[in-house]
């Protein structure tokens with residue numbers, strides 16, 4: 001298997017792929033693949049419901065929350081969130097931390113009025129703004145945060161207290177990477193293809209009362225209430241992706257649930273950040289120390305030529321996906337839950353060798 005450091009779609013646990021392979025053609029004695037079954041049948045519905053309850057269980061079974069399985073990626077949530085919640089006279093308040101937060105805010109502007117509660121753009125998005133600087137207007141419909149900026153490589157270490165204003169988070173690139181208190185949030189969404197499974201399903205975890213009613217003027221498929229009232233089975237769900245999410249969630253349980261994956265994720269991230277910090281300036285992590293992501297580690301080399309050389313040599317050694325996003329350049333190692341410790345260790349060793357040869 002490749003040393004896969006792709007930002008998304010990303011590595012899946014080998015054990016999950018192997019289990020899916022074993023069940024692929026004949027799902028649990030039915031003579032059909034899960035992909036070939038009716039989504040109205042008992043077998044699929046069990047998987048669907050199990051994935052929802054497993055997710056809530058991993059989050060400590062918070063009361064009053066519901067899980068939805070939607071389609072259209074996190075990008076569709078950039079629009080659905082304001083369509084459903086940004087009612088007349090209200091403003092959608094956004095914390096701008098990087099490329100994805102900015103996209104979410106820009107999309108919301110197509111729907112209604114928005115407001116920037118805080119921004120680290122002056123710092124080229126190389127930090128998460130001080131939570132104390134966040135200003136939420138009185139007419140805020142919600143405060144939107146992006147828990148982890150996949151492209152820049154920053155991550156919240158703590159979340160703002162928004163009082164009675166709903167806190168909405170795009171957790172696409174760090175959901176279930178660590179323990180957190182769901183009760184701080186009113187609405188969480190995440191495309192599955194980094195920490196939860198394959199692409200094709202977008203997971204929502206939200207307070208039931210926020211999902212109960214949606215404006216009637218928006219299309220049926222874009223109302224959260226449609227999906228909540230129909231247990232995410234209003235139309236044909238992405239059944240194979242949901243099945244895979246359930247398998248990934250089982251795997252997370254086997255790793256010791258969120259506490260278990262957090263421990264190993266911190267060790268993995270520590271390996272790479274230590275390599276950067278002990279390189280005497282050969283490698284440079286541009287994100288401020290207190291805002292560093294444990295999922296997407298961005299770093300630079302002394303020149304773009306050396307960065308190109310790093311990509312070339314790393315690919316020859318079997319490393320995949322280390323090129324930084326085209327919008328920011330440099331290098332990026334995405335070390336989501338499924339990336340094994342040994343692969344990260346192999347990358348740290350490669351970085352040390354590369355420095356010896358080129359430093």
Ligand code: PLP
Nearest residue numbers: 008073074075100150172173191
């Ligand atoms: N939000 C974040 C933080 C992301 O990392 C991504 C994708 O990389 C998106 C949103 C967009 O997700 P999707 O491709 O599922 O629309």
